[in-house]
Amino acid sequence: MRAFFTRQLLSSMPILIVLGLLCGAWVSWNWYHLGEDLRTEMNTLAEQRGSLIRSALDTAGEQGQLMGELIAADPAVASILASAESKLRETAGQATLDEERAQLTRRIATLWSKLQEKVGLNQLHFYLAPEGVALLRAQAPDAYGDHNGWQRPMVRAVFADGVARHGVDLGTRASGVRGLVPITDETGRLLAVVDVGMDTEKLLSRLAADLGIGIALLADLPGRAPDIVVGDPFLTPVAEHLPARDSGWWEPSDDKRKFFVARSDMQLFSDAAAQESTEAVVSGSLIVWSDESQRYTTMRAQRLRTTYVSVVLFLLLAMALVWGVRNVRQYMGTRIRDANTMLRAERDLYAGGAVAVLVWHDDDQRKLVYVSPNVKSLFGYTDEHMTAADFEYAELVHPDDHERVARQIEESLQQRLTSWAMTYRILRADGAERWLYDFTRAEWRGGNELVGLRSYVIDQTEHIIMQRDVAAQRRRLDSLMTSAPAVIYSAGAHDRQITYISPNFNSLLGYRISDEMRDVRWWRERVHPDDLPGVKNLDWEDWNGDQHTGIYRFLHADGTWRWLEDRCRIISDADGVPRERVGSLADVTERVFLEQRFKHEQQRAMLALAGANLGLWEWQLESDEIMFNERWAEMLGYAQHEVTRSMRSSNKMVHPEDRPRVQQALIDHLKGNTPDYQCEYRMQHKAGHWVWILDRGRVVERDASGRAVRAGGTHLDITEQHEARELLRESEEKFRSLYEYAPIGIMLNRMDDGRFLEVNDAILMMTGYTEEALLSKKFWDLTPEEFAEEEAAYFEALLGCGVYGPYEKELIHADGSRLPVQVNGTLIVDRHGDAVVWTLVQDISEQRRMEQLKNQFVSTVSHELRTPLTSIKGALGLVSGGAFGALPEQVTQMINIAAKNSERLTLLINDLLDIEKIAAGNMRFDMREQSLEPLLRQALESNKGYADEYSVTLRLDNQAGDLLVNVDTDRFLQIMANLLSNAAKFSPAGGEVTVIVTTREGQVRVMVQDQGPGVPEHFRSQIFNRFTQADSSDTRYKGGTGLGLAITREIIEHMGGYVGLETRHPDADAEKVGARFFFDLPCRSAVHPRAGDQVLVVESRPDMAMRLAALLHDADYDVDVASDVDAAMACLKDCRYGTVVVSDALPDQDAASLRAFIHEVCGRAGVTVIGITATTTKGKLILAVDDMTLLTEAGPEAVKMKEASGTRTPREYDDGTSLLVCLRRAAEEKPS
Amino acid sequence: MSELKRVLYVEDEPDIRAVAELALGAVGGFELCTCESGEQAVREAVAFAPDLMILDVMMPGMDGPSTLRALRAMPEMAGVPAIFMTAKVQPEEVKQLLALGALEVIPKPFDPMTLAQRVMTVWERRDS
Secondary structure (H helix, E strand, O other): OOOHHHHHHHHHHHHHHHHHHHHHHHHHHHHHHHHHHHHHHHHHHHHHHHHHHHHHHHHHHHHHHHHHHHHHHHHHHHHHHHHHHHHHHOOOOOOOOHHHHHHHHHHHHHHHHHHHHHHOOEEEEEEEEEEEEEEEEEOOOOOOOHHHHHHHHHHHHHHHOOOOOEEEEEEOOOEEEEEEEEOOOOOOOOOEEEEEEHHHHHHHHHHHHOOEEEEEEEEEEOOOOOOOOEEOOOHHHHOOOOOOOOOOEEEOOOOOEEEEEEEEEEEEEEEEHHHHHOOOEEEEEEEEEEEHHHEEEHHHHHHHHHHHHHHHHHHHHHHHHHHHHHHHHHHHHOOOOHHHHHHHHHHHHHOOOOOOOEEEEEOOOEEEEEEEOOOHHHHHHOOOHHOOOOOHHHHEHHHHHHHHHHHHHHHHHHHHOOOEEEEEEEEEOOOOEEEEEEEEEEEEEEOOOEEEEEEEEEHHHHHHHHHHHHHHHHHHHHHHHHHHHOEEEEEOOOOOOOEEEOOOOOHHHOOOHHHHHOOOHHHHHOOOOOOHHHHHHHOEEEOOOOOOEEEEEEOOOOEEEEEEEEEEEEOOOOOOOEEEEEEEEEEEEHHHHHHHHHHHHHHHHHHHHHHHOEEEEEEEEEEEEEEEEEHHHHOOOOHHHHHEEEEEHHHHHHHHOOHHHHHHHHHHHOOOOOOOOEEEEEEEEOOOEEEEEEEEEEEEEEOOOEEEEEEEEEEEEOHHHHHHHHHHHHHHHHHHHHHHHHHOOEEEEEOOEEEEEEEHHHHHHHOOHHHHHHHOEEEEHHHHHHHHHHHHHHHHHHHHHHEEEEEEEEEOOOOOEEEEEEEEEEEEEEEEEEEEEEEEEEOHHHHHHHHHHHHHHHHHHHHHHHHHHHHHHHHHHHHHHHOOOOOHHHHHHHHHHHHHHHHHHHHHHHHHHHHHHHHHEEEEEEEEEEHHHHHHHHHHHOOOOHHHOOOOEEEEEOOOEEEEEEEEEEHHHHHHHHHHHHHHHHHHOOEEEEEEEEEOOEEEEEEEEOOOOOHHHHHHHHOOOOOOOOHHHHOOOOOOOOOHHHHHHHHHHHOOOOEEEOOOOOOOHHHHOOEEEEEEEEEEEEOOOOOEEEEEEEEEOHHHHHHHHHHHHOOOOHHHOOOOOOHHHHHOOOOOEEEEEEOOOHHHHHHHHHHHHHHHHHHOOEEEEEEEHHHHHHHHEEEEEEEEEEEEEOOOOOOOHHHOOOOOOOOOOOOHHHHHHHHHHHHHHHOO | OOOOOOOEEEEEHHHHHHHHHHHHHOOOOOOEEOOOOOOHHHHHHHHHHHOOOEEOOOOOOOOHHHHHHHHOOOOOOOOOEEEEEOOOOOOOHHHHHHOOOOEEEEEEOOOOHHHHHHHEEEHHHHHO
């Protein structure tokens, strides 16, 4: 037996050796391959993580810079900083700057809180030039005044070159992702640097926690520990032992865990590095590591399993060889006829192994003919069960994979493949799901006749689950990416197929992530055609060698173009062949728009320059060469080539008078004394005349010693403006002299409080104040109290119509006396938009004094006249009265003339005194409310005698009813006497003077109508003035003093009335016209109904019924309303009503039947029916009484109501007074 | 030199007319034709054939100057001298009236006892 073995072994040794070698190779290949796969996977993952971190850092830095630019653009901030900077400079750094700090803190307060809340930026520094003194740290308001910022290379760099930048700054105290922006004054001088940033550790911690990884950042300095290390707490300690910073697996010696460390380059600012280097930016590293123990273990388990399987296979094979070589030899060369034999051998071969074998024979409907016994552990079924006739393998396959598996088998067979592999799920007998790796061989006879299939299956579940873990990681990354500011993608370097795109792509560009996106064509279709070439070739600005940054337009799902910033990097394999492109996409539309707008603004500025007709010049001081544009020359009438290009020669064109001024201005600026050069002067036009030029410029370049090298500026033709300005100045001067020397006081006051703004000399003279005293006062201070109310009313009017006055008032003089003035003014709005009032003040004290003198004179003279007149009248009276016996006829005649005229003189003097009294306010009025009608009757009676002299009759046309007026009886009679005597005087003999009374809205109008020639048109306007007899026309009126109407007007106005002359009606009969004087007085109706009087109003219009009811109710009547005849009849059945008011709105027929009904039913009681016409005008009820009938037992009787109700046609409407009068009269007329 | 006997007197105010009638007629002994308006004077002048006209200035209807113009338009009256009597005797007003061709302007109020004498003086001055 031993010999047999040995012999067998020896004989099969070569085969065994070959097999052993093969097995070894397989195992080691597998070993290496599994490791390498995981490494690649880890590298990719690390790459993605790195990209994400960079992108996050970059975004934060950009945000910081953007915010910094926002702050730098604020002119208020710039001005605060300018003040701080200059203070600091002036005090050589000793200034405390508390005020500026406080201002700045207030100014940025809102922004600062937003920065923290919304943007997450939690650091805000202001460093002042020149040495970076910290003016303010918003996050630490108590820390300022130090030079710590100066140690930071980033700060120093910005101070050095004035260029904004952002990046990661690893500081000795604190690290940050920052954006630094220089702040300059308008001349471009650097004032300060604003630094907006975020704590790097904080940002990275969040990322580290989210990704479950550790992150380290460090400047590349030999032997330096990482500057920043963050990560899961249990990861962090590991970092201290980080080995050489290269990518790969690392197992710390004192730790059982297995880490994957990935390192990539990163540009940084570092305090520490800066101490050793002059460069602000140093190269550094971003190290990312994670605990991948689990993955590593899984990989190792797989390796071991593979090795184990391989070795077992090898051993089995070896044993089979050793055992069966003889048999093999025996059967060598013969055809294997019985597959079962072979299969049986295989059964032994694979029994208990991990690989199960399944064999199908084609001729038996592809039934399993052999199943290796180890299937039990895989499928949960025994081999006997599976080879049973009714067993269907396909049923084991997971339904989801069923079709795929069947299809692959079919396709493989059709292509006559000899082997294929597939992965699918099966459902075990116990229902559990397992993943199988199935390697199937097909055995063909003669190349195209299928003999059978042989499948080697192995449980792959664990491996698949491990892969799933990777997918879960990726999903986690995805979810992280959703909230990340940029979209991360990766694509194949050659086919450009997208291999990964983070899900926030959807929110960025609105597209759902789908398979078609993988194709590069999908992307090309959506890139803006103009930008496509750049995108295709990555024809962008390269950065740091392998990173590309491009901006292009991409079509958003909503149809708009968005600007995307694409930062990508090509990842190459070890041989330098590009493998993958990884990048981030960010929507920078807003930024691009801002940039575009800026460009646009710039362009506009250029256009404006051109549009403003500006001539441009640029002057090289060294060579005295000046460049002009065309407009410059054209302004002076030259073509561009005609102008000599030197300052010396162009200076000759300046007006000799202006030359010294221009040179002085230029020298001042060149020396640096003035920030800008500006001068207005004349230059000679080619045609000889002078052109006014506004020349503005500035030195644009100085050499190291501060001497001006180059200057530039603009010319603007301002001839027209200059002329206009001259004109304005002249007119201003004219106004000024007018204002200053005018004898009239002129003052300017503010409308709202009346404060004096300007006063001229005249007003100072008038009021006795000094200018200072007056300018500290208000208009109201000079207005006596009793004028304040009137004044306010005028001011009210001023607001409405823009002017006030002229009116007379008094001003309080500086010495306290009163100054009578006449003022008028106008409202204007000054250039600040404030309302101001110009007032002209005229001193009328002289005028007043003259008036007073005149009045006194008149009054004295009148009194003095009265005394002798009394004697004359007395003497004449005695003689004419017959005291000395009868006189001859001629003497009597003469005496009568004398007596009559002395009487007239008395009247005239009385009138004069009256009007004087009124004017002086000395006339007493004894106002009493009294009935108008008796007064009128008395007036008619007392003037009857006078009228008789002219053979004129006086008549009261209609009744005044019970109207009450508030008047002084004597004065009322006086005005009536004036009007009646006038009327009588101008009436022809036998004529009639009529007094007519009408009422309207609480006013009574008394008219005196004569039949005389009327008042000539030209005389009407002045008829109420004093002494206006027709002197001027040499046509004298009969008698009168010329004061009557003036007195009448004064009296009536004192009693609250108005006197006037009615204008002639154009259609009136000329013969009968005459003059119609009238006066209006306020009045009220004295009508008081008897208590218990009941009135029924029959009115079909509800609103009118309501108004009528209200009218009657207010007059104390008991009112019922019926809207139609039936309702009225129902009301009238018990005959309660004394009066029925029937509106004209009732149809005539109804009205007639209603009257008949009333007569029949209520006749005995004596009911009055009043027909009215009612309507409204301007929302007020007006009505007219049509007729009035008293119904008694004896029969209807029309009550004579002509005077009261006015039954003339057309109807005379009033506010209801006539109806009330009728009601009253109806009550009186009734039989008792 | 003709003797002044017949005087045409126009005055609208009845009281003044009454006084003037006495002064010119009873005191002065002239033969008078008194008219109460210019229109009446125009109607009666030719028939009366006066040697002299005395006209009030302010009258309703035709005033003094219009009456004078109307009378002078008649051939019979063209050469008859005229005197105005008025209360309005400001120098300017007097000048205007004289320019109309009046001999004299006698101011009101006049002295009835010397009026006739004054008229006579004016008449004689005209002749000289």
